[in-house]
Amino acid sequence: EAGVTQFPSHSVIEKGQTVTLRCDPISGHDNLYWYRRVMGKEIKFLLHFVKESKQDESGMPNNRFLAERTGGTYSTLKVQPAELEDSGVYFCASSLTPSLDNSPLHFGNGTRLTVT
Amino acid sequence: GESVGLHLPTLSVQEGDNSIINCAYSNSASDYFIWYKQESGKGPQFIIDIRSNMDKRQGQRVTVLLNKTVKHLSLQIAATQPGDSAVYFCAENRPSGSARQLTFGSGTQLTVLP
Numbered sequence A: 001e002a003g004v005t006q007f008p009s010h011s012v013i014e015k016g017q018t019v020t021l022r023c024d025p026i027s028g029h030d031n032l033y034w035y036r037r038v039m040g041k042e043i044k045f046l047l048h049f050v051k052e053s054k055q056d057e058s059g060m061p062n063n064r065f066l067a068e069r070t071g072g073t074y075s076t077l078k079v080q081p082a083e084l085e086d087s088g089v090y091f092c093a094s095s096l097t098p099s100l101d102n103s104p105l106h107f108g109n110g111t112r113l114t115v116t
Numbered sequence B: 001g002e003s004v005g006l007h008l009p010t011l012s013v014q015e016g017d018n019s020i021i022n023c024a025y026s027n028s029a030s031d032y033f034i035w036y037k038q039e040s041g042k043g044p045q046f047i048i049d050i051r052s053n054m055d056k057r058q059g060q061r062v063t064v065l066l067n068k069t070v071k072h073l074s075l076q077i078a079a080t081q082p083g084d085s086a087v088y089f090c091a092e093n094r095p096s097g098s099a100r101q102l103t104f105g106s107g108t109q110l111t112v113l114p
Helices: none
Strands: A005-007 A010-013 A019-024 A031-038 A043-050 A053-056 A065-068 A075-079 A088-095 A111-115 B002-004 B010-014 B019-024 B032-038 B045-051 B056-058 B062-067 B072-077 B086-096 B099-104 B108-113
Touching: A005 A088, A010 A019, A019 A088, A019 A111, A031 A075, A043 A065, A043 B099, A075 A088, B010 B019, B019 B086, B019 B108, B032 B062, B032 B072, B045 B056, B045 B062, B045 B072, B072 B086
Parallel strands: A010 A111, B002 B019, B010 B108
Antiparallel strands: A005 A019, A019 A075, A031 A043, A031 A088, A043 A053, A065 A075, A088 A111, B019 B072, B032 B045, B032 B086, B056 B062, B062 B072, B086 B099, B086 B108
């Protein structure tokens, strides 16, 4: 079974530019999550999709971040315009069910974003 | 060796010794806990989990202990090997409205010395 894949693995952009991160979940996993770790701090929840619907986006930091999952397959996370404090590692994860104790999260390797 | 995950971010142990990584969680409503291992350049990898109705769970070379009274979680690794070197995160699963979120600790860097 292929795992969660993320693209790109690294991205370096200038402040004010736009970046789009992509996540392909494990096939058949309806639940897709975005997390991020900035400034070496804790990994923090951003949002949760169930198929193409946003189930919980309470972790999205501001309106510069836009996540989509058209068709309920892969997801994109766009940052526009990027700021310096957006630098960090963005992780995508997927699970078979939303009840995490029955279906643990499987994480991708992350996208390391550097905003200069 | 022992470490409090949120206060001592590094732990060094000799190969073959047992490791204990500690974590304090904050939300008494959390009902499910997970330990993740993260190697350099990779995402968090599931190690072991425990539900709040249990106080101990064992896996292969790993044991998780949960003390709900003091909101404390620990991960014990037996006979630590060089491949165990990584950052270890505890995570608590908080019910949040209709969805569930994982809240991660700050992580503990485990280094296994030859």
